[in-house]
Amino acid sequence: MADRVHPVPAPPSRRRPDQPPADAAASGAAGEPPTETTPLHPSFNRPLSPPPGTYIVHVPKDQVLRVPPPDRARRYRKLAARPARRRLLRRACCCSCAALLLLLLLAAALAGAVYLLFRPRAPAFSVASLSIRGLDAAALSSSTSSSGLSPEVDAAVRADNGANRKVGVEYRGGGSVAVSYAGQRLAAGPWPAFRQPPRNATVLAVAMRGQGVRLTEEQARRLAADRAAGAVPLEMEARVPVRLRFGKVLRTWTVDVKARCDVAVDRLEGEVAAVSRGCRVRPLWWWW
Template structure:
């Protein structure tokens, strides 16, 4: 063996020590048959990279929570149509609210004008007489008859008349127990007028109860019997040529008489009336 061959063998041995070549495992598949080994051998053990963008193009990365949508031309047209419809609906709603507000304001102005012109006042009411009959406290039940004299004074109203309806209710009670009831007569009361009338109240088979009967006997013996006369009557108010719709007048009178008898003497009386005068716009 010449010197050149010896030098080549020595260089090969040295290269094998520096860069050893791994002997293939017979149990492993051939590297030529595995695509991963082929790719790794070409890329130096790194995974293959995705092909980059073509020259002259750009890649914009958007976060997942941000969505950019470009509507199609047909969808854009529909969006405009729906927007116009919504705008028209809002416009009609605003117009209705405006008209309603204007109507309420007009009614308030008209009511204020009528009040300033006519100056309506609630009439005064009083029970001026009371005659009681058929009130037998010794019976199990009582069927009393009250003849109540009422004075309706409309003298304070110079331009307001009142139409009283007979669809009314008048009751007389003692200690919360209704004794009899009747009706308010129907009539028209002109301005600056005082009307006195008598109405009959009747009760039938009223059971007082032991406690109420005992207190009533004691009041009868004392000569001071407190009674309540309550009135609810529908009325229509006339202001010039206008008439209101039906409103309700409520009167509560506390009357004390000297006994449960005919032509009883009224010892004390106090009446309060409640009338709402803000319904004058009916014609």
């Protein structure tokens, strides 16, 4: 025979004074007889108890969120230090960029002030005279031999710094000058080192020597034709390390100034009459 389940009375509930009883409200609202309900078992509302041998430790919520367990404390400190390290690195990069930008601005301001105060200009060059040996008719007839040509060219080059009223030019050592015809180099030599004050023009003696120079048949034919016509075009190229001087203290860094001069001579032996067609110098803005 099955066991009979007996209903368990529900615990009394509190109600307000103006609130009617639950059974009266349920039966009086619609005029129906009250119905009996079976309440839940008391163990359903009872909190779950831990198994035997265990303990419940109540930890504050803020401590749970802020304090990691001991086995992960090292990893927590490492992860927590990353944002601070990144902030320090970002701050150091920003400070370095700002300092570099400030230095560049100060350098640009200083260069602009010096340029406006001194108004520097590039020196001008011209070929005053030429003396040529080793390019006579006998030498040109044997230019295709095994020994080749050994031309010697002495040039008087005029360096004019008259455009600068407050800026001196310092020509450093290691410069070179070369003379060529139709792309073929004939002779080369060193550029003399000296200091040129403002408003000064100096004529320099430059000695150029060549050895084993061989001309092609086309170049020899053209050179002979130009010599017969009395107008041989030559090209002189100079590469000179130059440094500008502002007063007695301030100097610029050393830069290589390149000049190219077109010269026409009437003959190829002895003291010749040179007609300089102008020299082109790299613009001064490149120096800065």
